Amino acid sequence: MAALELRNVRKTYGNAAQEALKGINISIEAGQFLILVGPSGCGKSTLMNAIAGLEDISSGAILLGGEDLTGVEPKDRDIAMVFQSYALYPTMTVRENIAFGLKIRKTPAEQIAAEVDRVAKLLQIEHLLDRKPSQLSGGQQQRVAMGRALARRPKLYLFDEPLSNLDAKLRVEMRTEIKLMHQRLKTTTVYVTHDQIEAMTLGDRVAVMKDGAVQQFGTPQEIYNNPANLFVASFIGSPPMNFIPVALENHEGRPGVRLDSAGGSVCLPLPQLASNLADGREAVLGVRPEQIGLGRGQEAGGPVLEARVQVVEPTGPDTLVYVEVNGVQVCCRIAPVDTPAIGSNMLLELDIERLVLFDPTTGARIA
Amino acid sequence: MADSLSRKRLSFNRIAIHATLLVACAVYLVPLLVMLLTSFKTPDDVRAGNLLTLPVEWTLIGWVKAWDTVQSYFWNSFMITVPAVIISTFIGALNGYALSKWSFKGSNLLFSLLLFGCFIPFQVILLPMSFTLGKLGLANTTAGLVLVHVIYGLAFTTLFFRNYYVGVPDALIKAARLDGAGFFTIFWKILLPLSTPIVMVSLIWQFTQVWNDFLFGVVFASGSAQPITVALNNLVNTSTGAKEYNVDMAAAMIAALPTLLVYIFAGKYFVRGLTSGVVKG
Numbered sequence: 338m339a340a341l342e343l344r345n346v347r348k349t350y351g352n353a354a355q356e357a358l359k360g361i362n363i364s365i366e367a368g369q370f371l372i373l374v375g376p377s378g379c380g381k382s383t384l385m386n387a388i389a390g391l392e393d394i395s396s397g398a399i400l401l402g403g404e405d406l407t408g409v410e411p412k413d414r415d416i417a418m419v420f421q422s423y424a425l426y427p428t429m430t431v432r433e434n435i436a437f438g439l440k441i442r443k444t445p446a447e448q449i450a451a452e453v454d455r456v457a458k459l460l461q462i463e464h465l466l467d468r469k470p471s472q473l474s475g476g477q478q479q480r481v482a483m484g485r486a487l488a489r490r491p492k493l494y495l496f497d498e499p500l501s502n503l504d505a506k507l508r509v510e511m512r513t514e515i516k517l518m519h520q521r522l523k524t525t526t527v528y529v530t531h532d533q534i535e536a537m538t539l540g541d542r543v544a545v546m547k548d549g550a551v552q553q554f555g556t557p558q559e560i561y562n563n564p565a566n567l568f569v570a571s572f573i574g575s576p577p578m579n580f581i582p583v584a585l586e587n588h589e590g591r592p593g594v595r596l597d598s599a600g601g602s603v604c605l606p607l608p609q610l611a612s613n614l615a616d617g618r619e620a621v622l623g624v625r626p627e628q629i630g631l632g633r634g635q636e637a638g639g640p641v642l643e644a645r646v647q648v649v650e651p652t653g654p655d656t657l658v659y660v661e662v663n664g665v666q667v668c669c670r671i672a673p674v675d676t677p678a679i680g681s682n683m684l685l686e687l688d689i690e691r692l693v694l695f696d697p698t699t700g701a702r703i704a
Numbered sequence: 705m706a707d708s709l710s711r712k713r714l715s716f717n718r719i720a721i722h723a724t725l726l727v728a729c730a731v732y733l734v735p736l737l738v739m740l741l742t743s744f745k746t747p748d749d750v751r752a753g754n755l756l757t758l759p760v761e762w763t764l765i766g767w768v769k770a771w772d773t774v775q776s777y778f779w780n781s782f783m784i785t786v787p788a789v790i791i792s793t794f795i796g797a798l799n800g801y802a803l804s805k806w807s808f809k810g811s812n813l814l815f816s817l818l819l820f821g822c823f824i825p826f827q828v829i830l831l832p833m834s835f836t837l838g839k840l841g842l843a844n845t846t847a848g849l850v851l852v853h854v855i856y857g858l859a860f861t862t863l864f865f866r867n868y869y870v871g872v873p874d875a876l877i878k879a880a881r882l883d884g885a886g887f888f889t890i891f892w893k894i895l896l897p898l899s900t901p902i903v904m905v906s907l908i909w910q911f912t913q914v915w916n917d918f919l920f921g922v923v924f925a926s927g928s929a930q931p932i933t934v935a936l937n938n939l940v941n942t943s944t945g946a947k948e949y950n951v952d953m954a955a956a957m958i959a960a961l962p963t964l965l966v967y968i969f970a971g972k973y974f975v976r977g978l979t980s981g982v983v984k985g
Contacts, residue, residue, distance in 0.1 A: 391878050412884040424875035428897035437893075438883035485883075 339402025372540035567700035600643025632684030766950030777935035796861020821859030904973030
């Protein structure tokens, strides 16, 4: 296992006006699990192919275990990859699929057999070894594809949206299994996905990408709690963060934002906001659904907002309640026992410490 | 439900369709029937003039004489066809693989130019080709004829394989590259095992083309090296002696037999190979 470092990686396709990768800088330690997440067309797959050596980069450097991979052929990079389509060799049995890379590298036969056994046991596919890929279900093919990657014990694993062809239930199962496997084997891994839940649950480090640039690089918690900009805040989290248009103002000498709803108007103090910014300008207030709780009334301390309940969606573990604040729909996640009646007014309390503010035009974080 | 529906359809339309097909079938098969019947007749029987009657006396003398005459040319044709078919199919597969999976600068242009080869009439290249063969020292040799057929066939075989391999997922190639396989390993171990249907198409197509070729054979081969198509022509067109139609017909049947057999035994692959998708991702 080896550390991976991307230094100012750039890529332009042919004569395209737009760069596909605009100077990517990412560095992870050996054994870490890196997630590249973003909407389609953000460059995450291009970046993965560049790491694998399947596509050349225009400038910059990719270092694996301190060694510069520029100009190194894919077969010499000692990298294994799991593809979205699995890409199992259709004419070979599962055993031959797993052994293929070892055979090409002229590994002795008994060592290949031992390695196939180890991997098959690890992934519980021993009973499938003599079948052809076409005789396997999607989940089984997925396991074989992982087995093929695991067999060579390479320096780096690449996963290209490996779960997106599975049904919802299997996807969750395999996600846990991949996580378990990584905890056991401590393999350096780069994992591409467009699914923010996979990004949050699997990654040690997450790089959120958009338009060929990294928007934010950090731990899942950092990215969730402390999004660098409006895009990251909107992309990570389900249900997504609420964005409420507000005006920044001073209320009794303290900077804050005003929230209006059916039940009245309240000025929310924001201690994290620099007071020189509170000059009446527009901003976007970011609030995650779970940061809005049931208000306990004025005496409990924080300011309370009264809003009319428009929609109630019970999901089981908690209930999503939609209310209107400052003209937009706001989603609140509350305990099922507190579920209000539709059309009634409910008291809401916001977790002031964790609120974030963005510039409405640039999307940059203000506070 | 489906059964009763289809039974209802056995109406006027169905009958008309089948009748048309039967007539078409007869139109195509009657000449073959005449050939077969004639080949088993004695010369006197033939001269009696009843084309569609059964032979008065079934005899193999036509076939024996025909075989004696064309035997060596029949093997000539094999010596030309087998290498030409195998070589052009193999190179076509390699071309198709390179053009579809290792696209390089100008690969699309190269493919378009190759396609152009499908539309060049034989007659156009006769003179430059005989000049080239002369320069290569291959004029009037079997090897020369093989070379001509390989070059002429490449346009088609490349087209077949290129279009087939375009349907093979790129991820398969990427996976193999990461597994450590190079250009030829991927070709031998991954792509060729997938190629049975299109190899069949290429083999049948090329076999038919090369075996049935007359023009290249008559121009680029001479004397005892001629293929059976040319020999058949010489046999039928001899102006000396009485016309032995039974021998002519038997010789024509012998000349046509290999392509017939190829279609009978591999024909199902031809349709399957041209219509089937390749591999599911």
